Amino acid sequence: MQVNNSNLSTQVISNQQQVTPQQQNQQVAERERLQNDQQNSREQQRVNRISIDQNAIAVLDRDREAQQRNNTTYDAPSQRNSRAIGAYQTVDNLERKDSVQQLLGVDIYA
Incomplete structure (x- = not known):
């Protein structure tokens, strides 16, 4: 076949x-x-x-603003610098006491 x-x-x-x-x-x-x-x-x-939820964006914005407010730091001197500032202020106060003592003729104990 x-x-x-x-x-x-x-x-x-x-x-x-x-x-x-x-x-x-x-x-x-x-x-x-x-x-x-x-x-x-x-x-x-x-x-x-890409789905955008306006409420979620608003919550994130509020959280970011709150975090920025909480992270605000002020310029604070270190402990070593604070001691140095205290020493200079003590010397300055002693000079003032001496000038008042000489002016008035009185001993100041403070």
């Missing part, structure tokens, strides 16, 4: 070539519609990935 493949392939090719122009236009339109649908679904997925 012999099978002739050449006849089958020509029949398949000839069947595919018998598409009318209207059918071709319909196929092209169908492909374009599918491409547009795919593009729209991709764009929708991109939009869905």
Whole structure:
């Protein structure tokens, strides 16, 4: 038994070539519609990935402002510098006491 493949392939090719122009236009339109649908679904997925909650943003802003208020630090000298400042103030106070003592002739114990 012999099978002739050449006849089958020509029949398949000839069947595919018998598409009318209207059918071709319909196929092209169908492909374009599918491409547009795919593009729209991709764009929708991109939009869905980014969701913005205005309440969450407001809460984050309030938290950031509160944190900035709590983080406010004042320039405080170190312990070593504080001792040095105290020593200079003591010397200054001694000079004032001496000047008052000389002016009034009275001993001041303070």
